[in-house]
Amino acid sequence: xxxxxxxxxxxxxxxxxxxxxxxxxxxxxxxxxxxxxxxxxxxxxxxxxxxxxxxxxxxxxxxxxxxxxxxxxxxxxxxxxxxxxxxxxxxxxxxxxxxxxxxxxxxxxxxxxxxxxxxxxxxxxxxxxxxxxxxxxxxxxxxxxxxxxxxxxxxxxxxxxxxxxxxxxxxxxxxxxxxxxxxxxxxxxxxxxxxxxx
Amino acid sequence: xxxxxxxxxxxxxxxxxxxxxxxxxxxxxxxx
Numbered sequence: 001x002x003x004x005x006x007x008x009x010x011x012x013x014x015x016x017x018x019x020x021x022x023x024x025x026x027x028x029x030x031x032x033x034x035x036x037x038x039x040x041x042x043x044x045x046x047x048x049x050x051x052x053x054x055x056x057x058x059x060x061x062x063x064x065x066x067x068x069x070x071x072x073x074x075x076x077x078x079x080x081x082x083x084x085x086x087x088x089x090x091x092x093x094x095x096x097x098x099x100x101x102x103x104x105x106x107x108x109x110x111x112x113x114x115x116x117x118x119x120x121x122x123x124x125x126x127x128x129x130x131x132x133x134x135x136x137x138x139x140x141x142x143x144x145x146x147x148x149x150x151x152x153x154x155x156x157x158x159x160x161x162x163x164x165x166x167x168x169x170x171x172x173x174x175x176x177x178x179x180x181x182x183x184x185x186x187x188x189x190x191x192x193x194x195x196x197x198x
Numbered sequence: 199x200x201x202x203x204x205x206x207x208x209x210x211x212x213x214x215x216x217x218x219x220x221x222x223x224x225x226x227x228x229x230x
Contacts, residue, residue: 002227032219052210059214109222118222125215138215145223173228183221187214194210 001106002149003166004090005099006156015095021150023096027103028147029140035108036126036139043127043135053195055128060191062124063184066117070181080114107143116180 003009005024010017047055069076085105089098105111109119122142126135156162 055211056214059211059218063218106226109226114226115228116222116225118218118225122215122218122222125211125218129211129215134212134215137212138219141216142219142223145220146226147223149224149227169228176225176228180221180225183217187217187221190217191210191214194214 001085001102002153002169003162004087005102005150006153006162006165008156008158008162009090010095011157013090013095017095017154020095020099023099024103024150025144025147027100028107029103029143031104031107032109032139032141032143032146033136034139035123036142037132037136039123039127039139040129040135041132044130044132047128047130050128055130056191056195059121059125059128060188060195062121063118063188063191066121067181067184067188070117070177070184078114078117081111082113084112103143103147106146109142109146116177118180118184121184 005017005020007017010020066078068074069078085102089101092098093101109123114120119142122138126138129135129138153162153165156165
């Protein structure tokens, strides 16, 4: 995805990169807010009747179960839609239009291919947070975290620089995957510790 | 439950949720 929104590519399409990127980040953040606040609202009734200890334990167990699925335990595979963003949009629409559209889809987290269970558990945490505001905060964080890495390609103005970015992404894919596992394990421990405190 | 318990409850879940959101968002950089 990062290689799709570069100054090099936008120049070739006659668009301004910063406009496309601004729309992309905005779309992703707004989608995160919408999904997070919606889930927070939907879960508020359940959350109000469920002790925080139980909700923290549920999130911790979901993180652990998700990690087991992510590493392929028991032959399990992460359920996901197979859909991707429509590449044709980049040729058919203005930069800010497809940028916003891509942002909305990716910021929602689950309408394109999901590569990590932490996406699902994030939305579970939003639902269990107990309010639209708390859910929106979680969702906004996801939306920004999903979109902000695009700024790392701000300096790509030549094809060889794009190839370099692709190479970096490939090299960092495995470490990023392991880092996600680590964060998940830490979060699960923190959630269980938090539950124990109450 | 003490008066402060409600906000602390939300805080704990929000902290966990935000941490997950950061990890999930950044990790998703490697998806289409």
